[in-house]
Amino acid sequence: MAHLFNRNVLLGVSGGIAAYKSAELVRQLQQLGATVRVVMTRGAQEFITPLTLQALSGNPVHIELLDEQAEMGMGHIELARWADLLLIAPATADLIARLSAGRADDLLSTVALATAAPLMLAPAMNQQMWKDPATTANIDTLSFRGIRIIGPAAGQQACGDIGLGRMEDPSIIADAAACLFQNSHLAGKHIMITAGPTREALDPVRYISNNSSGKMGYALAAAAVDAGAITTLVSGPVTLKPPERIQFLSVQSAQQMLDQCIELIPECDIFIGCAAVADYRPTKMDNQKIKKNQAKMTLQLERNPDIISAVAASKHRPFTVGFAAETNNVIAYARDKMQRKGLDMMVANDVSNHTIGFNSDNNAVTVLWHDGENTLKLASKASIAQQIIHIIAHQTRQNS
Ligand code: C5P
Numbered sequence: 001m002a003h004l005f006n007r008n009v010l011l012g013v014s015g016g017i018a019a020y021k022s023a024e025l026v027r028q029l030q031q032l033g034a035t036v037r038v039v040m041t042r043g044a045q046e047f048i049t050p051l052t053l054q055a056l057s058g059n060p061v062h063i064e065l066l067d068e069q070a071e072m073g074m075g076h077i078e079l080a081r082w083a084d085l086l087l088i089a090p091a092t093a094d095l096i097a098r099l100s101a102g103r104a105d106d107l108l109s110t111v112a113l114a115t116a117a118p119l120m121l122a123p124a125m126n127q128q129m130w131k132d133p134a135t136t137a138n139i140d141t142l143s144f145r146g147i148r149i150i151g152p153a154a155g156q157q158a159c160g161d162i163g164l165g166r167m168e169d170p171s172i173i174a175d176a177a178a179c180l181f182q183n184s185h186l187a188g189k190h191i192m193i194t195a196g197p198t199r200e201a202l203d204p205v206r207y208i209s210n211n212s213s214g215k216m217g218y219a220l221a222a223a224a225v226d227a228g229a230i231t232t233l234v235s236g237p238v239t240l241k242p243p244e245r246i247q248f249l250s251v252q253s254a255q256q257m258l259d260q261c262i263e264l265i266p267e268c269d270i271f272i273g274c275a276a277v278a279d280y281r282p283t284k285m286d287n288q289k290i291k292k293n294q295a296k297m298t299l300q301l302e303r304n305p306d307i308i309s310a311v312a313a314s315k316h317r318p319f320t321v322g323f324a325a326e327t328n329n330v331i332a333y334a335r336d337k338m339q340r341k342g343l344d345m346m347v348a349n350d351v352s353n354h355t356i357g358f359n360s361d362n363n364a365v366t367v368l369w370h371d372g373e374n375t376l377k378l379a380s381k382a383s384i385a386q387q388i389i390h391i392i393a394h395q396t397r398q399n400s
Pocket of ligand 1: 194254273274275276277278279304305306307308309321322323324325337
């Protein structure tokens with residue numbers, strides 16, 4: 001079943017009687033796994049209160065474009081970047097006309113212009129308004145721009161008319177939204193992804209580790225499943241819930257991660273090393289807790305195996321993709337690393353920029369391969385993951 005796990009859905013509500021159904025839509029989207037934020041037009045607030053949608057979505061509702069406080073919280077550009085999907089339901093005839101003209105005269109229409117996320121509309125209006133040539137022309141314009149239109153449905157309307165114009169059922173809208181993120185780019189392929197940090201034990205309670213939330217690797221696993229791949233996620237310790245419909249293998253140390261990867265690699269077509277593997281481990285692990293009775297302490301460390309290099313050098317070598325976190329000369333160092341490790345592709349991450357990478361929900365990366373590269377602009381990790389999976393699918397088709 002299609003899902004919205006890991007997806008940020010910005011729900012735009014405009015002013016029609018169907019606005020009351022938006023409450024149910026918030027629930028349906030959440031049940032499919034989405035995080036939901038709501039933008040309301042002034043008209044929408046005549047039909048349903050922001051408080052209702054705030055309580056249901058669990059997030060403040062966004063209303064005003066020219067509000068200093070709101071802009072200081074999450075401004076319209078941030079909101080536009082946050083969204084993986086802008087879903088407007090109900091979309092009134094007036095809003096559709098404004099979107100078709102490219103206007104930016106309230107928060108919702110401005111966000112619609114400012115977002116790079118896909119846009120989906122569920123029109124709702126009187127059947128005569130829907131039939132009007134002006135509305136038909138506006139819908140044609142929006143469809144031509146790639147905006148998805150869902151509904152309207154036919155039936156009895158609030159005004160007493162019968163015909164096309166009712167907002168589509170919330171469960172149908174939520175399913176259509178989820179289906180937007182599914183594709184078959186990796187259908188039939190087996191992909192393995194490493195994620196999170198590794199922990200190298202010093203004694204039963206202490207360890208050396210790396211800073212890694214695992215968010216990027218988990219987003220890649222979700223995007224791989226959405227692309228139809230059989231997906232194995234080998235994860236170090238993180239606090240995230242694994243995506244559904246994957247094979248999940250939990251590990252602690254680099255050695256355990258390597259062992260799992262090497263065992264399963266003959267079955268894999270694609271490998272993505274997204275884990276922040278500890279470069280060194282203690283030469284020995286104490287079985288008892290080390291006592292702090294010395295003023296100074298020296299730890300002896302040895303190099304951990306390089307997992308991705310081992311995968312790339314294995315007999316049944318999959319298409320192998322690494323991640324390079326760099327602070328300077330990002331592209332040059334990443335290319336060099338791609339060559340040294342024998343990889344097919346490298347995702348270069350500029351970690352000197354503190355608004356992206358590591359614990360952030362957003363990222364901006366450059367994907368490198370031997371004779372090309374593609375820069376992916378700042379977006380949610382879910383969106384970046386989906387774009388990386390598309391590039392991998394394209395490159396593996398080229399190579400085969
Ligand atoms: O050498 P560096 O750690 O910068 O390389 C990063 C890439 O190598 C990532 O893809 C990471 O998952 C992988 N790696 C690994 N095993 C290691 C160290 C890094 O697979 N021991």
